[in-house]
Amino acid sequence: GAGVSQSPRYKVAKRGQDVALRCDxxxxxVSLFWYQQALGQGPEFLTYFQNEAQLDKSGLPSDRFFAERPEGSVSTLKIQRTQQEDSAVYLCASSFRDLGDSPLHFGNGTRLTVT
Amino acid sequence: AQRVTQPEKLLSVFKGAPVELKCNYSYSGSPELFWYVQYSRQRLQLLLRHISRESIKGFTADLNKGETSFHLKKPFAQEEDSAMYYCALKRTSGSRLTFGEGTQLTVNP
Incomplete structure (x- = not known):
């Protein structure tokens, strides 16, 4: 594809629902990152994969957040029992190699609204 | 822990005027610094990185370790430079980027 693709573009969830956000x-x-961007803020790191290995998940805000990349390509970010504070744009980004060697390419993001 | 500060949320200049977007960081090691830009209705993209020491679209940024700053400058702003600009830091070890809160630049005709 031409770039990083994320779906859905917009997601509205009722508080307590589970959601799944996809990143191609x-x-x-090799490298894939998830960031959370609240309104008026810069992106904040959530988690990082190198191929299928999740090397850093220290940015996940709670155990309701879970990410996977089972075959080293597509990744899914799952949020269980959504809360209003989860409302944000979720950005996925990928790079050819380690970030120090190659630029990060971002997707358009998924805007999650929890009502 | 590392931190990136962009003191101006909004910056407005006239076309042809010089522009400087400020970025300060706190990190005890040797960081790698980046500027990312997001034009209206487009995705976030890399503008420049300090190790490249290059000028992109007329923009330059110099890492000043003494002042812990990485300000973005352009001598003559253009209307098409209007966008949201984010400064970001990468630690010596690790792959994550730490972003500032961003500066919305508006270049008026």
């Missing part, structure tokens, strides 16, 4: 990175990109 650029083909061949």
């Amino acid at each position: 990175p650029i083909s061949g990109h």
Whole structure:
């Protein structure tokens, strides 16, 4: 594909519902990141994968957040029992190699609204 | 822990005027600094990184370790430079980026 693809673009969930956000990175990109961007804030790191291995999940705000990348390409960010404070844009980004060597390519994001 | 501060949420200049977007950081090691830009209705994209020491779209940024700053500058702003700009830091070890809160630049005709 031409770039990082995220779906859905918009998601409205009732408080307490589970949601799943999908990210299709650029083909061949080894590194994949998830960021959370609240309104008026910069992106905040959630988690990082190198191929299928989740090397850093220290940014996940609670155990309601879970991410996976089972085959080293597509990744899913799951949020269980959504709360209003989860409302944000969730950004996925990928890079060819480690971030120090190659630029980060971002998707358009999924805007999650929890009502 | 590392931190990136962009003191101006909004910055407005006239076309042709110089522009400087401020970025300060706190980190005890040797960081790698980046500027990312998001134009209206487009995705976030890399503008420049300090190790490249290059000028992109007329923008430059110099890492000043003494002042812990990485300000973004352009001598003559253009209307198409209007966008949200984020400064970001990568630690020596690790892969995550720490972003500032962003500065919305508006270049008026």
